[in-house]
Amino acid sequence: MDEAVVLYSTPAVGHLVSMVELGKLILSHRSSISIHIFITAAPYSAGSTASYIAEVAAAVPSISFHHLPTVTLPSTAASHHETLTFEVIRLSKPHLRQALLSISKSHSINAVIMDFFCADSLSVASELNIPGYFFFASGAACLALLLYFPTIHENTTKSFKDLNTFLHVPGAPPVLSSDMPSPTLDRYDKAYEYFLELATSFPKSAGIIANTFELLEARAVKAISDGLCVPTTNTPPLYCIGPLIAAKNESDGVPECLTWLDSQPSQSVVFLCFGSLGLFSKEQLTEIAIGLERSGQRFLWVVRNPPSNNQSLAISPLADPDLESLLPDGFLDRTREKGLVVKSWAPQVAVLNHDSVGGFVTHCGWNSVLEAVYAGVPMVAWPLYAEQRFNRLLLVEEIKIALPMKESEDGFVTAVEVEKRVRELMDTEAGNSIRERTITMKNEAKAAVSEGGSSRVALSKLVESWKSK
Numbered sequence: 001m002d003e004a005v006v007l008y009s010t011p012a013v014g015h016l017v018s019m020v021e022l023g024k025l026i027l028s029h030r031s032s033i034s035i036h037i038f039i040t041a042a043p044y045s046a047g048s049t050a051s052y053i054a055e056v057a058a059a060v061p062s063i064s065f066h067h068l069p070t071v072t073l074p075s076t077a078a079s080h081h082e083t084l085t086f087e088v089i090r091l092s093k094p095h096l097r098q099a100l101l102s103i104s105k106s107h108s109i110n111a112v113i114m115d116f117f118c119a120d121s122l123s124v125a126s127e128l129n130i131p132g133y134f135f136f137a138s139g140a141a142c143l144a145l146l147l148y149f150p151t152i153h154e155n156t157t158k159s160f161k162d163l164n165t166f167l168h169v170p171g172a173p174p175v176l177s178s179d180m181p182s183p184t185l186d187r188y189d190k191a192y193e194y195f196l197e198l199a200t201s202f203p204k205s206a207g208i209i210a211n212t213f214e215l216l217e218a219r220a221v222k223a224i225s226d227g228l229c230v231p232t233t234n235t236p237p238l239y240c241i242g243p244l245i246a247a248k249n250e251s252d253g254v255p256e257c258l259t260w261l262d263s264q265p266s267q268s269v270v271f272l273c274f275g276s277l278g279l280f281s282k283e284q285l286t287e288i289a290i291g292l293e294r295s296g297q298r299f300l301w302v303v304r305n306p307p308s309n310n311q312s313l314a315i316s317p318l319a320d321p322d323l324e325s326l327l328p329d330g331f332l333d334r335t336r337e338k339g340l341v342v343k344s345w346a347p348q349v350a351v352l353n354h355d356s357v358g359g360f361v362t363h364c365g366w367n368s369v370l371e372a373v374y375a376g377v378p379m380v381a382w383p384l385y386a387e388q389r390f391n392r393l394l395l396v397e398e399i400k401i402a403l404p405m406k407e408s409e410d411g412f413v414t415a416v417e418v419e420k421r422v423r424e425l426m427d428t429e430a431g432n433s434i435r436e437r438t439i440t441m442k443n444e445a446k447a448a449v450s451e452g453g454s455s456r457v458a459l460s461k462l463v464e465s466w467k468s469k
């Protein structure tokens with residue numbers, strides 16, 4: 001029977017894209033395998049991936065996509081979008097089982113590789129006797145944090161948001177309890193419970209595949225591999241196979257922002273972009289605009305509509321913003337020579353790799369971080385949600401490839417801070433030292449994915465382990 005690998009993903013773009021790249025990587029190692037990507041129904045709307053999926057399916061015939069049927073979510077409101085994702089995955093278990101059975105009629109399934117959100121589905125793989133792996137879309141230090149989470153839970157009684165202390169996790173820098181991933185801050189929230197369950201499932205898997213490379217997070221990789229993060233049982237093998245970087249989308253012609261970048265001096269432009277879900281209030285957009293203008297730096301800024309309910313996280317379709325009414329009076333005119341504002345979405349990978357881009361203000365989503373590293377672009381870290389505050393800590397304190405954006409307690413960042421950090425990144429010694437370090441990491445990343453590099457070797461080990469079955 002033909003060999004197959006099933007990748008089980010959530011529809012969120014930050015997760016799906018790296019899963020697809022993982023599929024391509026497996027194919028580059030063994031082209032006889034067919035890759036089947038299962039996608040759960042979307043728990044909320046965060047932009048469509050339909051055209052992306054159609055393009056991949058057309059370009060890579062060995063990758064096929066299977067959408068699991070829609071499920072009905074309970075009507076109770078959730079305070080974190082992650083909870084909705086977990087609920088959809090829980091309710092999709094019978095559909096997953098059915099889909100696996102159907103594929104196994106014509107294929108021998110080597111592995112089901114699950115997005116970490118899908119941890120609850122490990123039991124379905126075990127029941128069908130298929131090795132279940134996890135794909136961790138964030139970094140190794142964050143994985144260390146997750147694996148150690150049950151231990152922290154045992155040793156504390158308060159919610160992280162009320163604890164006000166540093167937590168010590170093997171392989172990770174000491175993390176202030178309030179910088180823990182946002183869905184875990186409240187011990188009594190459903191999302192906390194789901195994350196705790198997820199963390200307990202990880203050691204039961206056949207292996208963990210992480211989108212990182214050893215040299216970027218050497219301390220965390222070692223602590224996990226030495227079993228320090230799971231004191232109570234064995235840690236499964238860890239495969240650091242990254243960075244997985246989304247392929248550039250060439251089919252839509254050259255977007256305006258790339259043409260604009262062509263006319264800018266080398267490494268002169270700071271790029272501001274905040275992932276697939278990052279939104280700001282009108283007041284915050286005003287501060288960014290003032291700060292950017294005062295910094296005197298060239299900029300390319302992706303602007304979205306503010307969230308309708310004034311939260312920093314939108315779970316709504318992304319309609320194009322009316323820039324004139326959203327940004328300060330005359331801002332677009334005054335900055336016409338130096339800046340470009342793009343509505344809603346920019347081709348980030350292509351932008352970061354453009355020679356004119358010299359800095360990146362990011363929300364610290366892990367894909368964005370890896371894309372910046374791979375392009376050698378230093379960052380200003382401005383976390384918004386999920387594990388991004390922890391990522392800031394890691395990027396600033398441990399890896400030293402970013403400057404921190406400092407916010408007030410309610411998360412607001414002033415124009416003065418924006419101006420200061422952007423200038424510091426683009427125009428000072430501190431910025432230069434971050435830039436040099438980022439370029440070192442870029443070279444290490446390229447080495448890791450080349451012949452004989454650590455990520456290539458890890459992938460071979462994983463794929464070869466399926467041969468001996």
Ligand SMILES: O=c1ccn([C@@H]2O[C@H](COP(=O)(O)OP(=O)(O)O[C@H]3O[C@H](CO)[C@@H](O)[C@H](O)[C@H]3O)[C@@H](O)[C@H]2O)c(=O)[nH]1
Pocket residue numbers: 013014015017137138246273274275276277278302344345346347348349364365366367368369371385386387388
């Ligand atoms: O205008 C845009 C905005 C985003 N992107 C791309 O969209 C992806 C965004 O991914 P990421 O940077 O990881 O951010 P999120 O979409 O916010 O990712 C979620 O998933 C990540 C992986 O688990 C976590 O690290 C984040 O905190 C979590 O929010 C990247 O590939 C970007 O290149 C664009 O191309 N253009």
